[in-house]
Amino acid sequence: MPLLDIRNLTIELDTPHGRVKALERVSLTLNPGEVHGLMGESGSGRSLLAKAILGIGGHNWKITADRMMWNGENLMDMSTKQRRSLMGSEIAMIFQDPISSLDPAKSVGSQIIEAMPDNPDIPWWRRGQDKKLNAKKWLHKVGIKNPKKVMGSFAWELSDGICQKVMIAIAVANQPKLLIADEPTNSMELRTQAQIFRLLSKLNQLHNVSILLISHELDTLSRWSDRLSVMYCGQIMESGITAEVIETPYHPYTRALLDNIPDHSNPEYHKMMMETLPGSAPALQHLPIGCRLGPRCPEAQKRCVAQPLLCRKKNREFACHFPYHEEPCYDDTATKS
Amino acid sequence: MPQVNIYQEDDIPSPMRRIWHAFADNPFAFAGLWVVCAFILLAVFGPFIAPYSAEAQDPNALLLPPSWDPAGTVDHFLGTDDLGRDIFSRLLHGAHLTFGMALGIVFASLIVGFVIGAISGMMKGLKSSILSHLLDALLSIPSLLMAILVVAVMGPGLSNVFWAVGIALTPQFIRAIHQAVHEELQKEYVTAARLDGANPLQVFWYVIMPNVWDIVIIQTTLGISAAILDIAALGFLNLGAQAPSPEWGAMVSQGMDNLLTAPWTVTIPGVAILCSVLAINLVGDGLRSALSPIKH
Amino acid sequence: MTRYLLRRLNLFLATSLVLILVLFVATSRFPVEHKFALTGIHSPTPEQVAQITADYRLDEGNLSQFTAYLQQRLSGNLGVSATSNQPVFDELVQVLPASFELAGVAAILALLCGIPLGVLASLSKNKITQHSIMAITLTGYSIPVFWLGLTLSLWFGVELGWLPISGQINLLYEIEPVTGFLLIDTLLSDSQYRMSAFTDAVLHIILPAITLAVLPFTVVVRITRTAMLSIMEETYIKAAAARGLQTSKIVIRHALPNALIPVLKNMGLMLGAFSSYAMVVEVIFAWPGVGAWLVSGIYQRDYTVIQGGILSVALIIIFLSILIEVMHTAINPISRKEMYATS
Numbered sequence: 019m020p021l022l023d024i025r026n027l028t029i030e031l032d033t034p035h036g037r038v039k040a041l042e043r044v045s046l047t048l049n050p051g052e053v054h055g056l057m058g059e060s061g062s063g064r065s066l067l068a069k070a071i072l073g074i075g076g077h078n079w080k081i082t083a084d085r086m087m088w089n090g091e092n093l094m095d096m097s098t099k100q101r102r103s104l105m106g107s108e109i110a111m112i113f114q115d116p117i118s119s120l121d122p123a124k125s126v127g128s129q130i131i132e133a134m135p136d137n138p139d140i141p142w143w144r145r146g147q148d149k150k151l152n153a154k155k156w157l158h159k160v161g162i163k164n165p166k167k168v169m170g171s172f173a174w175e176l177s178d179g180i181c182q183k184v185m186i187a188i189a190v191a192n193q194p195k196l197l198i199a200d201e202p203t204n205s206m207e208l209r210t211q212a213q214i215f216r217l218l219s220k221l222n223q224l225h226n227v228s229i230l231l232i233s234h235e236l237d238t239l240s241r242w243s244d245r246l247s248v249m250y251c252g253q254i255m256e257s258g259i260t261a262e263v264i265e266t267p268y269h270p271y272t273r274a275l276l277d278n279i280p281d282h283s284n285p286e287y288h289k290m291m292m293e294t295l296p297g298s299a300p301a302l303q304h305l306p307i308g309c310r311l312g313p314r315c316p317e318a319q320k321r322c323v324a325q326p327l328l329c330r331k332k333n334r335e336f337a338c339h340f341p342y343h344e345e346p347c348y349d350d351t352a353t354k355s
Numbered sequence: 356m357p358q359v360n361i362y363q364e365d366d367i368p369s370p371m372r373r374i375w376h377a378f379a380d381n382p383f384a385f386a387g388l389w390v391v392c393a394f395i396l397l398a399v400f401g402p403f404i405a406p407y408s409a410e411a412q413d414p415n416a417l418l419l420p421p422s423w424d425p426a427g428t429v430d431h432f433l434g435t436d437d438l439g440r441d442i443f444s445r446l447l448h449g450a451h452l453t454f455g456m457a458l459g460i461v462f463a464s465l466i467v468g469f470v471i472g473a474i475s476g477m478m479k480g481l482k483s484s485i486l487s488h489l490l491d492a493l494l495s496i497p498s499l500l501m502a503i504l505v506v507a508v509m510g511p512g513l514s515n516v517f518w519a520v521g522i523a524l525t526p527q528f529i530r531a532i533h534q535a536v537h538e539e540l541q542k543e544y545v546t547a548a549r550l551d552g553a554n555p556l557q558v559f560w561y562v563i564m565p566n567v568w569d570i571v572i573i574q575t576t577l578g579i580s581a582a583i584l585d586i587a588a589l590g591f592l593n594l595g596a597q598a599p600s601p602e603w604g605a606m607v608s609q610g611m612d613n614l615l616t617a618p619w620t621v622t623i624p625g626v627a628i629l630c631s632v633l634a635i636n637l638v639g640d641g642l643r644s645a646l647s648p649i650k651h
Numbered sequence: 652m653t654r655y656l657l658r659r660l661n662l663f664l665a666t667s668l669v670l671i672l673v674l675f676v677a678t679s680r681f682p683v684e685h686k687f688a689l690t691g692i693h694s695p696t697p698e699q700v701a702q703i704t705a706d707y708r709l710d711e712g713n714l715s716q717f718t719a720y721l722q723q724r725l726s727g728n729l730g731v732s733a734t735s736n737q738p739v740f741d742e743l744v745q746v747l748p749a750s751f752e753l754a755g756v757a758a759i760l761a762l763l764c765g766i767p768l769g770v771l772a773s774l775s776k777n778k779i780t781q782h783s784i785m786a787i788t789l790t791g792y793s794i795p796v797f798w799l800g801l802t803l804s805l806w807f808g809v810e811l812g813w814l815p816i817s818g819q820i821n822l823l824y825e826i827e828p829v830t831g832f833l834l835i836d837t838l839l840s841d842s843q844y845r846m847s848a849f850t851d852a853v854l855h856i857i858l859p860a861i862t863l864a865v866l867p868f869t870v871v872v873r874i875t876r877t878a879m880l881s882i883m884e885e886t887y888i889k890a891a892a893a894r895g896l897q898t899s900k901i902v903i904r905h906a907l908p909n910a911l912i913p914v915l916k917n918m919g920l921m922l923g924a925f926s927s928y929a930m931v932v933e934v935i936f937a938w939p940g941v942g943a944w945l946v947s948g949i950y951q952r953d954y955t956v957i958q959g960g961i962l963s964v965a966l967i968i969i970f971l972s973i974l975i976e977v978m979h980t981a982i983n984p985i986s987r988k989e990m991y992a993t994s
Binding site: 499500504592 | 670673674677680681682789790792793794795796797798801802805809922923924925926927930931934945946949950952954957960961964965968969
């Protein structure tokens with residue numbers, strides 16, 4: 019049974035330009051123990067998806083979905099309170115900007131302790147001490163050398179990398195089943211980036227935490243994730259086992275992304291035109307109908323004004339009327355809707 | 356590769372138009388603007404519309420209640436005070452004193468504050484910090500205390516109110532403009548302009564000022580409401596406008612003797628002050644929220 | 652940190668010096684005999700004249716006169732009041748506690764009502780609640796305090812007759828001053844009417860305190876609301892929500908401490924307006940505080956009282972505003988960060 023199974027999630031935002039479908043019919047399946055990469059340009063709705071999973075949407079959001087199953091329970095049917103307690107114990111998230119994700123007015127230690135659950139086996143007067151020890155232990159586990167000093171400091175006194183490690187420590191202190199990492203290494207040095215990714219994959223292997231890794235760097239994702247989903251403009255384009263997707267992309271968008279990666283082995287490369295799709299990603303108020311890649315897609319035809327449904331073939335999923343390497347899925351539902 | 360534009364062009368309104376739309380969208384602020392305009396007109400033309408002169412006493416109509424009261428008459432729309440003076444006419448004459456003078460004081464101190472604040476904001480180091488710290492000190496002296504000092508030296512009177520309130524207001528403007536200019540000066544785009552070879556005057560006027568105007572505007576509205584309240588408070592304490600003057604605060608204090616028998620002599624000028632300050636605050640509030648989304 | 656504190660202390664001394672200089676210049680411009688303005692002695696004997704000339708070095712240069720003036724004032728010699736012939740310093744000691752009592756009660760009232768209402772206004776999704784809270788605060792912010800005081804005393808004091816409208820306590824009670832704060836003194840006194848005196852003092856303080864609390868209350872509500880609105884959008888609040896904390900817990904533990912920082916800062920900026928209002932309120936409710944004393948001093952052209960009152964009130968306000976700034980820096984992690992960066 020998949021850990022998280024989302025079918026046709028649509029998020030509509032109320033903006034000054036009217037109601038906009040920021041996410042349209044997004045489906046995502048996450049199995050226990052896997053690192054799932056979610057690839058998308060900035061503005062493609064990756065963070066919206068993450069927040070929708072956690073249920074911390076803004077007040078102008080309208081979320082609809084066919085189903086959103088967490089371990090066999092439907093998240094859509096839960097009350098806010100149930101969602102919150104689920105998040106506290108089973109799902110955790112780390113954010114793009116670790117420093118501003120920590121309360122500036124409180125010491126780091128008190129925030130870790132706050133996130134930890136009460137241990138009912140220990141008498142209440144010793145719980146504080148116990149939590150403190152635990153917090154130190156976790157900080158040590160995520161690779162912080164002097165946990166005591168870090169616990170007494172404030173977020174702005176620490177570096178980006180350490181803050182992100184603290185955030186990870188806070189996130190995993192509850193031993194969650196799923197960790198959502200929204201661009202965890204944005205604007206960090208390469209060395210720190212590598213540390214963080216290594217830490218995440220260690221957590222994945224040792225503690226069997228599933229990770230939803232959100233990023234815009236295809237090479238990072240191809241290195242660290244088991245499965246990969248590619249998103250464009252709030253629609254899922256393609257998803258499958260990372261190696262296979264990279265090897266034989268079915269979707270024109272994935273192919274375009276792969277073509278974007280500079281090929282330094284060719285000495286004449288720097289004199290060649292860089293391969294890109296024409297134009298740029300549309301603004302929220304000018305989203306095209308049907309397949310949103312349509313106006314920029316090299317393979318686009320008349321039929322693309324109807325949104326292709328996600329089609330599942332041999333462990334791969336893709337949403338395109340004219341995929342490469344494979345006969346399209348001629349589900350009649352796809353063309354009718 | 357040529358840039359392909361496949362989406363329709365977005366019409367981006369100019370900042371001024373955007374502010375105006377945001378402001379006009381707020382009905383309260385818009386209503387406030389109309390009331391402020393009405394008060395400005397009254398401050399200029401009030402004495403001409405007033406049915407009686409400010410000091411005209413009608414011995415046959417002492418302490419007449421307002422016209423909606425059964426005992427009131429339409430001749431004296433808002434009633435009369437203990438000397439038989441028509442309150443409505445006095446309010447109209449007083450608009451010139453309270454509201455008009457507040458505007459005058461605010462603009463005078465705004466100009467002084469703007470010049471000093473801009474100069475000190477553009478300066479760096481010790482001179483700037485001396486100026487700004489001294490301003491902190493001046494700012495912390497309450498306006499009423501300042502007024503008492505001015506009155507002690509020059510004696511009470513309406514012209515001294517000008518100095519008292521003006522001296523109390525100026526540091527606020529200096530400080531706000533100083534801080535705004537100083538903050539903008541730290542930003543990268545100013546450095547960029549300087550590297551392009553702009554001299555300090557050009558940096559100030561073309562680069563910094565467009566980003567400081569909104570603070571000047573907000574401070575002005577705050578200043579006007581503070582000035583009205585201060586002028587009225589001084590009039591009330593008999594430190595500003597003196598007895599027969601139709602200044603609104605002084606009218607409240609003159610009505611105090613008859614508070615129990617004729618409460619309208621106190622209520623009506625009070626409501627006039629409240630309305631004018633409220634209207635200005637509504638406009639200021641609307642402006643602030645209209646300006647803020649651009650900042651962020 | 653020590654360097655920062657020293658700089659603030661320095662600032663306090665410098666501004667106080669400037670203030671005394673302003674007073675010194677003003678004193679020489681008072682439209683009366685200079686010696687009278689300095690000491691408040693109406694018709695001094697020749698010995699007194701010689702004493703005054705020696706004390707204030709009136710026959711020397713301006714600078715020397717100023718240092719002498721500074722010496723006299725700082726040693727607590729504020730002259731004698733021309734109306735009561737009491738030393739101004741003694742009168743000041745009598746009236747200051749009453750003012751502190753009134754201001755303190757009003758400030759506590761404003762904070763206790765203002766912060767929860769501000770939080771409520773920021774969290775409420777209901778447009779009507781939001782708009783009505785904003786309408787109330789805007790009106791409260793625009794209301795002239797003297798008119799509000801008169802109206803309240805007319806309604807609750809005269810028409811309904813619920814509350815006394817003048818003075819600090821019924822004159823029938825004889826309370827031995829210990830701390831100067833009547834609310835405490837009544838409880839400390841050993842008279843048999845202790846409790847009734849206390850309730851009487853409480854009843855007396857209600858109306859003036861409410862009148863005075865209106866301005867800080869509205870400011871606190873507005874600042875709290877704005878701060879809460881922006882803080883609730885911050886990532887660390889989202890992160891706390893993602894950690895599974897309940898909304899109430901997030902507000903109390905994370906949002907409120909951060910929202911109170913700008914409230915504290917604005918309290919410092921508000922001190923001047925607050926004390927102006929306090930003086931007017933004291934005059935209206937005949938509260939025996941420093942404001943009423945100062946205003947009666949100006950009516951009677953009692954120049955020593957004016958000097959002493961302005962000096963003490965301004966010094967207290969400068970001190971408090973610097974104190975609030977130091978507290979703000981101590982609490983606010985962001986400004987501490989800036990200090991690290993600069994020093």
